[in-house]
Each structure stands twice: as C-alpha cells, then as structure tokens.
Amino acid sequence: MLPNQLKKLMGKLYAIALIVFAVWYGYFIYPIIFSHAEHHGLDVVTAKAGASVEEKMLQKVMSEQKSTATTDLGYTVVKEQYVKGHFHHVGMTMEKDETSVCARCHGSVPHSKAKPIRAFLNMHAFFIGCETCHIKAKPDQAPWSFRWYDKITGKILTSNPKGLVETEKEMHGNYGAKIGPGTLASDGSFNFLNGERERAFVIDYLKNKDALNSTDQSKMKKVIHRLVDEKPLLCDNCHTSSQKPYIPFDELGYPQRRIQQITSTEVVGMLQKYRDFYFPRFVMPGQTRADQPAPNAEQQADASKAR
C-alpha cells in the first residue's frame, strides 16, 4: 500500500476511534453532571407516595433481596446476610434453594399455621426437601430412597454435603444441599420425586398461568399437588429411638454421633416435653392442660394437618 493511502487510512481510523471515545465520554459524564438533581441509590427503599401496606412491603422485600451486612473486625471481615431486627450475628449468607419445585410458590420459610412448631418445621425445610415429609409412598409402592441434592443445580451429590461431617458445628443445616426422596429404577439409577422434568413443568406452568382462566388454574394446582399427602410425616417418625428412623441417616452420611443426638434422649426427650407442653392446648384450644389426656399419634397427625 502506498504511504499516502496508509496515512489517510490511519487518519480515518484515528478519527473513528476518537468519535467512539467522545460518544462514550458523553455517556460517561451524564450521571456525574446530573447526579445532584437525581435521587441517589437508596439502601432503604421508599415506596411511592400513597402506596398501600402491601405495595410498601413488596418494595421493601425486593430491596432487601440481596442485602448483606459487612463487619470489618480488623483481622477479619464478616460478611453475612442482613436480617432487619435480628440482633445476633448470622455469620453466613443463606444458600437459596433454586431447584425446589415447591419453594417456587411456597418460599423457603413455608410453615406458618402450626404456631408452636412452625419455626422447627421451617428449620427442617432448610435441609430437607418438602417431598420428604409431605409425600409418602403408597402401600403398593416401594419405600422411597433418599439422596442429597445440590440446592443450586438440583444434581445428586456424590459425596456428603460440605459441613455435614467435618465442619458440622459451623454449618447448622446450611449445607447447600437438601435431602430429597425418590425411586430407584431397575438399572439402579435414582430419580427424585420432583426432578428436572417436574421442575421444568412447574416453571412452564408459572410462566403461562396468567393465560389460563381461574378454573383452569385451580385444575393445574390440583394436578401439581396430586401426590401431596393430607397427613404429613410426624416428628417421631425420624426422631425415634424405638424404631428405624424414616430417613436413613446413616445412608445419607450422617456421622454416628449426630445420629445418636437426633434419635436419642436429647432430641426425642425434648420432643416429648414439647408435645406434653404444647400439643394439648394446640389440639384443643380453650381447654387447660390439666383437663386433657395425653395426645396419641392420631391427635399428633391431626395437629400436623394444620401445618
């Protein structure tokens, strides 16, 4: 190429580059120039004037979705989930369950009806899939098998979840994994009751449900919940020292020390105390504790139904 033409080409490329830079610079300085006239990004959300309680709540919840608190102690920095009004430090961020079919509508803190035990039920929902307690095998079916699944990917864990054994004390159920029930195929492969196919179906339904009329939405809800038992699993189906626990803790990698805690006096005895203490009032509101007989398994089941 002749030197003159090369020079011209370089000049044009130079001009093009500068034009691009000038346009970008105009875009870049816009917020700097006009920032004083705008509201700055507020950490505390403010709803529009006249917003209802519900609208304000939605805005607040949306703003707090990913809020974390950082505390610099000089020798370490603690980054944790921010929970407004919670005095004690959480010390960790919560691992969300991205794969649970149920949590898409019911959320990760789903239990609220059974007042005396709702917090305990939610605690279990942190590391036990909803299907574990709410879908039991029918008499003509083989008992479920159980596996840990990754909360993010939904895949079966090939080894014990982080924190179950080695650093259990630090994790407190925040394993990044949950126990889910499923069936074993004849070739030995494992399928969760709510696996990828069911998840895809529910996602598809939620995407298209506004196009359905209310009657059809009810139909679909019925279909989605068709496997859900009216009476869920009871506490002492797992926390038992007298029979084999419903969840096979040893097969799921629980250390013996932990299995003993879960199935021995510490927890089972606590449950008994809790039942004696709360269930009579809960099952038959209005009566005093002294008036009532000790609850049997049927009463417990009825109480659980209210969950």
Next chain:
Amino acid sequence: MGKSFFKTRVILFLTALLLCSMAGLSNAEDELNCVLCHKHRGLSRIDENGNLRLFYINEHMFEEGPHFRVKCIDCHQDIAKIPHDPAKKVDCTTECHLTEPSGQKNFSHKSVAEQLNKSVHGKFDTEGKEKKNVQDFPGCKDCHEEPLYRPLSFFKGKAGGISQRGISRCKTCHRTGKFAESFYKHVTSRLQKTRQPVEMVQVCDRCHSDKDLQQRHNLDDVVNTYKETFHYKAIKFGSDETPDCLDCHVVKGESVHFIEGRNSPTAANNNKNVATTCRTSECHDKASENLAGYRVHVTYDKDKYPFLHYMMMFFTGLMAAVMYFFLVLIILELLRRLFPNFSFTKSPDDGHH
C-alpha cells in the same frame, strides 16, 4: 470390700464422664442448652407483619463479643424452661448477673438508655410526653447488632487482632480461664471505634434515607448529601480516620448516644459550635472559623431551599452546556476529517466545475 471398691470406681467414672462432657460445653453460658435448637440456621418463621423472625444463634460469632459471658436468660429473662413460650422483647436496661467492676453493681445498659432518651433520638419530649410518630425513633436494636470485639495489636506496629506476644505477658499472671483474652480484646476494642466509619454511615442510613420518615419528621436527606462530601469519599476508599456521622454530631467527650438537634445550644452541629467541632485535635485543629462556614449537608429541595435548588440547576445546566457543546464540536470536527468533501448543499456536479 470388693463391691464397695466397684461402686467407688463407677462413681469416679461417672464423675469423670460428667466433667468431660462439661469441658466440651461452649464458653458461652448456656445452662438451658438453648443451642440444641437455636444452633440451626433455618429456625425461623414469618411473622404476622411479613417480617422474617430468625431464631438462629451463631455460637462462634456470639463468643467473639462482650456478651459471651452473659447467660441467655440474663437477657431473655422470661424464659425459664425449655420448651418455652414465645419470648418477650429483650429490655437492654435490665440488670444482668455480671458485676460492673468500677462500681461493684450489677451491669446494665440503663445509663445508655438515659442518654438516648435525652438525645434528639429519644422517644419523649422535654415534658415527658411521647413524641409524634414515636415508632420512628430508634431503640437499641435499630442501631446495634450484637457487638463484636475488634482487638488491636500494638506490639510491633498497629495491626488488627490479638498480639500473641503481647497477651503472653498478661498470661504470665492471669492464667485462669479466658480472662486475659477477654480483657485484652475488650480494652483494645475500646481504644478505637467499634465500627468502621463506612459501617457507621450505613447504620444512620437505615432510617435517615427513608423518604417516608424524612417527610414525617421534616428531615433533610442528610446521609445521601453526606455521601457527596470529601469526607465520605475518603471513607468509601477505606479511610478510618475521616469523620463519619458521630464525629460531627457528638460533642467530644459525650456519650455517642447523646446526639442533640441542631437548634440545641450545646449541639455539636449548632451554628455556634460547628467550628469547635471541626477543630478537635484529631481533625482540623488549626483551622480558622471560616472552615466551618459552609453548608455540609447541601440539600436541593425546591420547597425548603429554593436558592440552593436553582443554583444547582444553573450550574448543572452550565456544566452540561459546556461539556456537551465541546463534545459535539469535537465529533463534528472528526466527521469532517472522515468526510472532507461532504456537504448538505453542494450538488454532486459542483466538484467538476
């Protein structure tokens, strides 16, 4: 003889077992074994107002603060049995079992509450009547999470954490339990701010950036306007020497809980006192009165500060006009270099004549 010896051995064995199990207990006082349930991260529920109520206690974090020697029931005093009924809200002014060493009295945060009540953040006015919109005024938990120690090492230069060489000297005499560590962490934490300035600003931000609250109390958007200052820019880049909210709003030597309104004659930010506040020994000690002659929290509210508002509009417009005028000029000049013969008016044949 044989039976008695066997019994003694069994008793000794059981005693040893008990002692071993006690040794395994956490340092935190947990007589009722509250963590049996409260150690689980998911122990929570959604309350009637839609707020998350989290009942989880992180034992490890709990042991890193001054409350680690306090029993659970010292604060949650209505809980005397397990399982328990819903716990009442904790009253930080109640006395706990710890003895305050200087006065030999049971420890309490009552004096802090008294300071807070006297301050602009107090829920009652000077006549003892509840203030309007009293729900907006902060309680302890609105500004405080559980405090954590921020120990410092001075042994060879200042650094975060415990100096093992330093504390080994304390332990020469103070050998029992964790007294030396606790004392060291407590004292060195108190020799500095217990929060980084950027964290302090976030605390004030929680309420003061709430537009509804600003409207209810006729407040300016003070935190966001502070964030435009040099002081905050330095803090944002990690400075812990630059003033945060407390440095300018608390009179030197006063409790940080005693923040007064600007109209109070003794307030740190009263017009007459601002210069003194700026000229504290840690800040601009040699500055003249005029240093404090500017408005720190510049708010451009059209109704409250029309002059500032229109001034801001004028300078914003001027800045935009100058910057974008020259940018357009530069772009046109560069386009001319790209298309030297381009014209909107010239016909294609003009060039041949």
